[in-house]
Amino acid sequence: MRRTAIHLISGLAIGLLFSTIAQAKTYRAADFPLRVHIFQHSSHSHYENHYLEGVDGEGRANLYENGDPRGFDYSYHCANRMMNSIGYETFRARWKKPGRLELLLPAMGDTCELKVDLKDDAYYRGDKAVREEPAAEFKAWMIAHQYDPEHGKNEPVGVEGAGDPSDTE
Numbered sequence: 270m271r272r273t274a275i276h277l278i279s280g281l282a283i284g285l286l287f288s289t290i291a292q293a294k295t296y297r298a299a300d301f302p303l304r305v306h307i308f309q310h311s312s313h314s315h316y317e318n319h320y321l322e323g324v325d326g327e328g329r330a331n332l333y334e335n336g337d338p339r340g341f342d343y344s345y346h347c348a349n350r351m352m353n354s355i356g357y358e359t360f361r362a363r364w365k366k367p368g369r370l371e372l373l374l375p376a377m378g379d380t381c382e383l384k385v386d387l388k389d390d391a392y393y394r395g396d397k398a399v400r401e402e403p404a405a406e407f408k409a410w411m412i413a414h415q416y417d418p419e420h421g422k423n424e425p426v427g428v429e430g431a432g433d434p435s436d437t438e
Contacts, residue, residue: 296380301361301373304333304418305383307354308392308399314350324350329399331392331407332370332385333359333419338407340388347381349374357425359418 310328314321325346332339345351351374354360361373362383370383391407392399411417414425 296373296378298361298373301363301371302419303362303364303370304359305362305370305372306331306333306357306359306418307351308394309353310345310351312351321349323348326351329392330383332362332387333417336408336417336419338391338404338411340390340392340401340404341385342388343370343383343385345381345383347374347379349377349379349381351381352376357416357418357423359423 307328307330310326312324312326315323315325323346325344327342327344328351329340329342332341361375362370365371365382368385370385372381372383374381388401389404390401391404392401393407394400411425414428415422416425
């Protein structure tokens with residue numbers, strides 16, 4: 270009887286493991302053609318029985334689409350915690366529907382949906398604060414420094430202290 274119970278529990282555990290693996294999604298980078306640079310975000314973690322159930326918050330970021338930069342404010346609710354971009358790092362993204370971007374979070378092996386409010390300007394970090402400037406000026410900076418994250422040019426050329434994107438001040 271005891272041996273049967275152990276086999277039953279073991280079988281259920283293995284079945285659960287395989288069903289979890291079968292449900293795990295895999296994402297192809299090629300399916301996420303856009304790039305997003307996250308400047309800042311706030312977050313509020315939600316727990317149930319000491320386990321993370323989700324995180325929501327808001328923030329500011331730049332979207333790089335068709336060679337053009339555009340700032341946007343966003344809100345989100347995700348299964349995992351969000352992270353700011355480090356230096357000039359960008360995250361892969363794609364449009365899910367108008368006003369909604371799906372962000373690929375490779376470290377977590379998951380995605381997060383952002384509800385976005387696109388701006389006419391682009392964001393940049395200056396004097397340790399996030400500021401706005403006309404998108405055309407930011408695009409000129411990108412061209413001058415050969416910065417194009419959509420096409421693998423992830424580090425600008427000729428920028429001192431390359432930790433702060435387009436810190437022109």
